[in-house]
Amino acid sequence: xxxxxxxxxxxxxxxxxxxxxxxxxxxxxxxxxxxxxxxxxxxxxxxxxxxxxxxxxxxxxxxxxxxxxxxxxxxxxxxxxxxxxxxxxxxxxxxxxxxxxxxxxxxxxxxxxxxxxxxxxxxxxxxxxxxxxxxxxxxxxxxxxxxxxxxxxxxxxxxxxxxxxxxxxxxxxxxxxxxxxxxxxxxxxxxxxxxxxxxxxxxxxxxxxxxxxxxxxxxxxxxxxxxxxxxxxxxxxxxxxxxxxxxxxxxxxxxxxxxxxxxxxxxxxxxxxxxxxxxxxxxxxxxxxxxxxxxxxxxxxxxxxxxxxxxxxxxxxxxxxxxxxxxxxxxxxxxxxxxxxxxxxxxxxxxxxxxxxxxxxxxxxxxxxxxxxx
Amino acid sequence: xxxxxxxxxxxxxxxxxxxxxxxxxxxxxxxxxxxxxxxxxxxxxxxxxxxxxxxxxxxxxxxxxxxxxxxxxxxxxxxxxxxxxxxxxxxxxxxxxxxxxxxxxxxxxxxxxxxxxxx
Numbered sequence: 001x002x003x004x005x006x007x008x009x010x011x012x013x014x015x016x017x018x019x020x021x022x023x024x025x026x027x028x029x030x031x032x033x034x035x036x037x038x039x040x041x042x043x044x045x046x047x048x049x050x051x052x053x054x055x056x057x058x059x060x061x062x063x064x065x066x067x068x069x070x071x072x073x074x075x076x077x078x079x080x081x082x083x084x085x086x087x088x089x090x091x092x093x094x095x096x097x098x099x100x101x102x103x104x105x106x107x108x109x110x111x112x113x114x115x116x117x118x119x120x121x122x123x124x125x126x127x128x129x130x131x132x133x134x135x136x137x138x139x140x141x142x143x144x145x146x147x148x149x150x151x152x153x154x155x156x157x158x159x160x161x162x163x164x165x166x167x168x169x170x171x172x173x174x175x176x177x178x179x180x181x182x183x184x185x186x187x188x189x190x191x192x193x194x195x196x197x198x199x200x201x202x203x204x205x206x207x208x209x210x211x212x213x214x215x216x217x218x219x220x221x222x223x224x225x226x227x228x229x230x231x232x233x234x235x236x237x238x239x240x241x242x243x244x245x246x247x248x249x250x251x252x253x254x255x256x257x258x259x260x261x262x263x264x265x266x267x268x269x270x271x272x273x274x275x276x277x278x279x280x281x282x283x284x285x286x287x288x289x290x291x292x293x294x295x296x297x298x299x300x301x302x303x304x305x306x307x308x309x310x311x312x313x314x315x316x317x318x319x320x321x322x323x324x325x326x327x328x329x330x331x332x333x334x335x336x337x338x339x340x341x342x343x344x345x346x347x348x349x350x351x352x353x354x355x356x357x358x359x360x361x362x363x364x365x366x367x368x369x370x371x372x373x374x
Numbered sequence: 375x376x377x378x379x380x381x382x383x384x385x386x387x388x389x390x391x392x393x394x395x396x397x398x399x400x401x402x403x404x405x406x407x408x409x410x411x412x413x414x415x416x417x418x419x420x421x422x423x424x425x426x427x428x429x430x431x432x433x434x435x436x437x438x439x440x441x442x443x444x445x446x447x448x449x450x451x452x453x454x455x456x457x458x459x460x461x462x463x464x465x466x467x468x469x470x471x472x473x474x475x476x477x478x479x480x481x482x483x484x485x486x487x488x489x490x491x492x493x
Contacts, residue, residue: 036430037405037456225404225430299408300428325407325430332408354426 007053008206024119026054036225040327047152048222056122057142061112079259098274099245146206151196154218171372193234235365250281289343292365293334300332377488394467403429406455411447446470
């Protein structure tokens, strides 16, 4: 794994007994000695600490917040400009065909927009922003900060023991907290469906902060394996799998993220790549849709399993894009795309597993109820 | 006990052999979440893929260690695949097989040789 980058917590992962794997160009912990199943259940019961330092942290700055926000709105079909100060929102970059180039989080930090993007896409994302926005705005990748995610119902108690202001934040609030003298950019968010925080801290302080959080009896380190099963149960998309440059926000069931003001008739309608294609799909529907899928048997159905209308049909109606065992559900869970005729909740479809057609039902997402502090 | 290169163990019980996978294998696989066992009475050939196991990470197969007939399967394991993680050499057994050519066991490893292989 010589060519892989390391996060500031690499040595800590090794000392905690993590099994390291290559992921998006980084050497990352896939699991710790607790194992994927227990790590998953622990996060939903108490709290888990994830190293997400591989993700891209970017500051977009101009003469004012509005200038930076309006610049980003030329690339992102969400309402950035009206986002209140110290609030965060989900979004995505689109392409001219209306496909999704990456999904992201953006926050209003008063005089700039703080953007967090996926590790695998960050170079392209930064390039895209620089090409479109500079020199009017500056696009700066933050490479000297680690990013931690503390997730689970005990997260508030754990973090507010270090800075009590953590308890005053609600879902998608952003604040600068003082964690043992370290200035931390904190958002009350995450990607597990649980309450929790994402915490950006200087790389030099990452190990001491992580160690302080792990010192709490309720906190266990959690690897990428459980991160994946947690986000899958929460119905959240993994970029490159559940959404990609060929899936539009409409097909990806993400139109909720496009606020009214950016839709036809809105004050700042369109003006982002692929607006016409996306509006046309919002009006007329799409050929396929992302749905939740619950295998009726016990066998997990994973990414790539082809879906059929019945046990004998020769033409597939879709495929699974994420699937596995859901430890909290206690059985297999999946999501994927089906042609829109088969997208209604409760529709029975069949997945081909080891040459046999096995039934699944189109199911409501998320599989586990979201547990956010609203 | 006999061991195969596929990380199976075989324990003699009269003229049948109880077959499971080693702790080393279950540790590598991670938490098992699904096990599909053969049918009692199946006649199998060495290296046939007769069991499907799925861990939290991936699917894999278990091969028939010898030619023979399946005489019993561990239905408790199909109900609770985690038995293979918690008690690989005991309650986590997979199936019992009656070898048709017991000489196929001669080439298998003993415990010391298996430990050497995984070290």
